[in-house]
Amino acid sequence: MILPETATEIRPTRSARPEKATRRLGSPALLSRLGSLAADRGLRRLGDRLLGLADFVTTDLKAVEAALESILPPDNLVGNAAGHLLGLGGKRLRPLCVALASRAGSGFSPAALELAVAAELVHNATLLHDDVVDASDTRRGQGTARVEYGNAASIFGGDWLLIEALKRVRRAAVPGTLDPLLDTIEEMILAESVQLENRGRVDTSRAAYFEVAEGKTAALFRWALASGGRAGGLGEASCQALAEYGRHLGVAFQVVDDLLDLTGETGKTGKALFSDLQEGKMTYPLILAQERDPGLRSALAEILSVETPQPPPAALCERVIAALHDTGAVADCRAFAHRRALKAVEVLAPLPNGRARQALATVAEATVQRNR
Amino acid sequence: MILPETATEIRPTRSARPEKATRRLGSPALLSRLGSLAADRGLRRLGDRLLGLADFVTTDLKAVEAALESILPPDNLVGNAAGHLLGLGGKRLRPLCVALASRAGSGFSPAALELAVAAELVHNATLLHDDVVDASDTRRGQGTARVEYGNAASIFGGDWLLIEALKRVRRAAVPGTLDPLLDTIEEMILAESVQLENRGRVDTSRAAYFEVAEGKTAALFRWALASGGRAGGLGEASCQALAEYGRHLGVAFQVVDDLLDLTGETGKTGKALFSDLQEGKMTYPLILAQERDPGLRSALAEILSVETPQPPPAALCERVIAALHDTGAVADCRAFAHRRALKAVEVLAPLPNGRARQALATVAEATVQRNR
Numbered sequence: 001m002i003l004p005e006t007a008t009e010i011r012p013t014r015s016a017r018p019e020k021a022t023r024r025l026g027s028p029a030l031l032s033r034l035g036s037l038a039a040d041r042g043l044r045r046l047g048d049r050l051l052g053l054a055d056f057v058t059t060d061l062k063a064v065e066a067a068l069e070s071i072l073p074p075d076n077l078v079g080n081a082a083g084h085l086l087g088l089g090g091k092r093l094r095p096l097c098v099a100l101a102s103r104a105g106s107g108f109s110p111a112a113l114e115l116a117v118a119a120e121l122v123h124n125a126t127l128l129h130d131d132v133v134d135a136s137d138t139r140r141g142q143g144t145a146r147v148e149y150g151n152a153a154s155i156f157g158g159d160w161l162l163i164e165a166l167k168r169v170r171r172a173a174v175p176g177t178l179d180p181l182l183d184t185i186e187e188m189i190l191a192e193s194v195q196l197e198n199r200g201r202v203d204t205s206r207a208a209y210f211e212v213a214e215g216k217t218a219a220l221f222r223w224a225l226a227s228g229g230r231a232g233g234l235g236e237a238s239c240q241a242l243a244e245y246g247r248h249l250g251v252a253f254q255v256v257d258d259l260l261d262l263t264g265e266t267g268k269t270g271k272a273l274f275s276d277l278q279e280g281k282m283t284y285p286l287i288l289a290q291e292r293d294p295g296l297r298s299a300l301a302e303i304l305s306v307e308t309p310q311p312p313p314a315a316l317c318e319r320v321i322a323a324l325h326d327t328g329a330v331a332d333c334r335a336f337a338h339r340r341a342l343k344a345v346e347v348l349a350p351l352p353n354g355r356a357r358q359a360l361a362t363v364a365e366a367t368v369q370r371n372r
Numbered sequence: 373m374i375l376p377e378t379a380t381e382i383r384p385t386r387s388a389r390p391e392k393a394t395r396r397l398g399s400p401a402l403l404s405r406l407g408s409l410a411a412d413r414g415l416r417r418l419g420d421r422l423l424g425l426a427d428f429v430t431t432d433l434k435a436v437e438a439a440l441e442s443i444l445p446p447d448n449l450v451g452n453a454a455g456h457l458l459g460l461g462g463k464r465l466r467p468l469c470v471a472l473a474s475r476a477g478s479g480f481s482p483a484a485l486e487l488a489v490a491a492e493l494v495h496n497a498t499l500l501h502d503d504v505v506d507a508s509d510t511r512r513g514q515g516t517a518r519v520e521y522g523n524a525a526s527i528f529g530g531d532w533l534l535i536e537a538l539k540r541v542r543r544a545a546v547p548g549t550l551d552p553l554l555d556t557i558e559e560m561i562l563a564e565s566v567q568l569e570n571r572g573r574v575d576t577s578r579a580a581y582f583e584v585a586e587g588k589t590a591a592l593f594r595w596a597l598a599s600g601g602r603a604g605g606l607g608e609a610s611c612q613a614l615a616e617y618g619r620h621l622g623v624a625f626q627v628v629d630d631l632l633d634l635t636g637e638t639g640k641t642g643k644a645l646f647s648d649l650q651e652g653k654m655t656y657p658l659i660l661a662q663e664r665d666p667g668l669r670s671a672l673a674e675i676l677s678v679e680t681p682q683p684p685p686a687a688l689c690e691r692v693i694a695a696l697h698d699t700g701a702v703a704d705c706r707a708f709a710h711r712r713a714l715k716a717v718e719v720l721a722p723l724p725n726g727r728a729r730q731a732l733a734t735v736a737e738a739t740v741q742r743n744r
Contacts, residue, residue, distance in 0.1 A: 078565035129531070133524040152505040155527060156564045159501070162531075163558050166538070170551060179542060186535050192528045193450035 046369060049362045056359050060099035060108045060116075064092060067117045073160060081149040081157030082164075085124045088140040093253070094119035096363065097221060098228035101242045104356035105232020112231035114172035118181070119224040121165035126188060126216070128158035133192075134279040137309055169227075176239075177227045184223040191215025195281065202290070202300050204282035210251070213284075217257075218250025225249075234351075241350045245360060248344035252337040253367050258283035259333050262324060264371060274317055278308050284336075289320070289329035296323050337368040418741060421734045428731050432471040432480045432488075436464060439489045445532060453521040453529030454536075457496045460512040465625070466491035468735065469593060470600035473614045476728035477604020484603035486544035490553070491596040493537035498560060498588070500530035505564075506651040509681055541599075548611075549599045556595040563587025567653065574662070574672050576654035582623070585656075589629075590622025597621075606723075613722045617732060620716035624709040625739050630655035631705050634696060636743060646689055650680050656708075661692070661701035668695050709740040 068086055073079035095116035102112035131144040132151045146154035169178050195212045198204045225246035229239040261276045262285055276283050290296045299319050303312040324330045341364040351357045440458055445451035467488035474484035503516040504523045518526035541550050567584045570576040597618035601611040633648045648655050662668045671691050675684040696702045713736040723729045
């Protein structure tokens with residue numbers, strides 16, 4: 001029951017700060033990824049819309065990347081852990097949400113940029129803590145901060161990112177953003193509790209799953225959208241609509257994420273398959289499949305019992321993947337995510353029907369179509 | 373290199389919330405403790421002053437206890453971890469500092485009370501994270517939150533306390549307190565990094581030790597004092613003086629704490645002896661003793677290598693304790709702490725010489741005389 005790091009193990013295995021040149025993905029990484037995805041799938045219409053979206057937000061996303069790039073955490077063990085994930089790119093979906101919401105109003109101001117960066121920092125902070133709790137070894141195709149710098153540095157690195165995010169929101173000084181962010185972080189923490197309590201339980205309920213998805217994922221999307229709207233000077237009704245969009249988008253995003261953990265291509269997601277289950281997390285696709293094929297329980301329980309980094313037995317995974325398809329769980333999860341994405345677009349009705357609103361619709365559609 | 377908790381181990385071993393009646397120490401616990409200590413040592417004069425101090429701040433400390441008591445974290449795994457330490461009493465030294473600083477001005481207002489509670493919450497948040505990082509099993513004479521509820525719940529419980537503290541400071545709305553608290557927390561995190569980097573190093577420098585003491589301990593005292601002053605409407609010079617007092621007090625407090633870890637009575641401190649060293653931390657008394665008796669190195673290295681909860685070999689501890697006395701390290705640490713306490717009192721000169729200032733002088737003296 002103790003952290004297994006001895007005094008020597010806790011020291012960094014790589015102390016050098018990664019080279020700047022290789023540190024970031026090309027700026028609008030999400031868009032190029034989503035663009036190629038759409039082409040892959042022959043979704044020409046979505047592909048065209050994504051090109052339009054890229055055109056619309058390229059400058060904003062470049063500004064976000066530059067701002068993230070300019071955050072140089074202190075050059076020590078904790079600072080390196082804090083900066084580790086920032087250096088590995090990521091979808092930047094939360095900053096994109098802030099940017100688009102602000103553009104539904106008066107535009108992507110310097111204050112909105114601070115909020116966009118803050119959203120990404122809070123997200124990264126939770127990833128650093130999650131990776132410690134889940135004992136995760138890889139993320140974004142690389143070793144996690146806890147592997148590179150130790151669990152302790154990863155915990156304090158997460159704390160540092162959280163404080164940095166709050167400082168930026170404070171500096172942005174957009175009314176109605178700081179208190180909601182504190183509430184949002186609290187929601188995220190409480191969702192972690194629900195997840196911990198259900199850890200390793202094959203009988204995790206749908207209700208518990210959605211409580212976690214709403215709290216851990218959708219809450220921050222909600223904040224990102226509403227805060228972007230506030231930075232853009234939008235009225236209360238529009239900000240509420242944006243928050244509601246964020247909620248639907250967040251849940252849809254999470255369900256797709258969980259599907260990809262089971263049926264995705266490792267090379268694309270940057271994570272091993274079945275990692276959620278090995279971390280003790282029963283996700284929506286598994287809950288659905290198991291409701292429909294109770295015989296699946298023993299296979300799930302067995303995979304749960306295999307500790308990472310050992311991979312789960314291939315035969316069991318094949319059995320589960322077959323059941324996910326045969327029971328219709330995969331199709332139903334995709335359909336569910338699709339419905340939530342449509343709902344997200346629907347609730348934007350109070351907003352002026354301009355380019356920003358159309359871009360948000362594209363983001364919602366692309367989010368549920370993605371394969372990474 | 374993974375958190376050793378399996379899915380089942382991570383569940384709470386005690387899920388019931390502790391009974392309220394037994395949950396708290398009697399309200400001005402610090403004062404009764406310090407009072408008995410002064411009597412023990414025959415420090416009659418200090419004893420009398422402590423009685424006067426108790427009289428002066430009893431109402432304030434009762435209000436702090438009541439406020440801490442009224443914080444009911446959510447009744448789930450993370451909430452229980454967050455509340456665990458609050459339920460085990462503690463010295464409440466940081467809230468006392470806020471209260472006295474506010475009384476040097478216009479008094480202990482509801483806003484000052486919020487700040488006092490926030491100081492205690494930040495302190496407890498860092499303890500929950502530290503206990504995970506240090507794999508500590510006991511604190512305040514009881515099992516740590518991570519032992520009771522698991523490492524994961526202890527990490528998220530610390531996060532919860534931090535957010536709760538920030539919400540309270542926000543609510544207090546005393547100008548010049550929120551941004552400095554964010555800076556203070558950042559300082560605390562960076563000091564953790566210095567501590568991690570020096571972990572297990574018998575050759576830790578004095579400079580590194582004081583960097584950690586200033587950042588991990590003194591920074592929060594500084595904030596508590598300055599913020600109490602601001603809540604009391606004091607001018608900038610007085611608040612700066614209070615912050616400086618807090619800095620000296622914090623360093624003195626830490627040095628005494630480190631001495632007690634080596635030479636204290638376990639029954640009184642609630643912690644096993646030599647726990648700092650076993651956690652890989654070279655403290656000031658050990659650094660001094662080793663500078664003067666280089667032969668001590670091998671004994672220190674050997675104690676470092678014994679993992680808790682196994683106690684370090686008694687013969688080695690006796691060797692180290694003898695050296696601490698023979699080299700004059702104990703006496704010099706006490707003298708050092710005493711000088712910093714005097715310095716703390718000295719820098720209060722810009723404040724009106726009233727009851728609050730005298731009480732702060734008493735706190736400084738009692739802090740370095742304490743034996744628990």
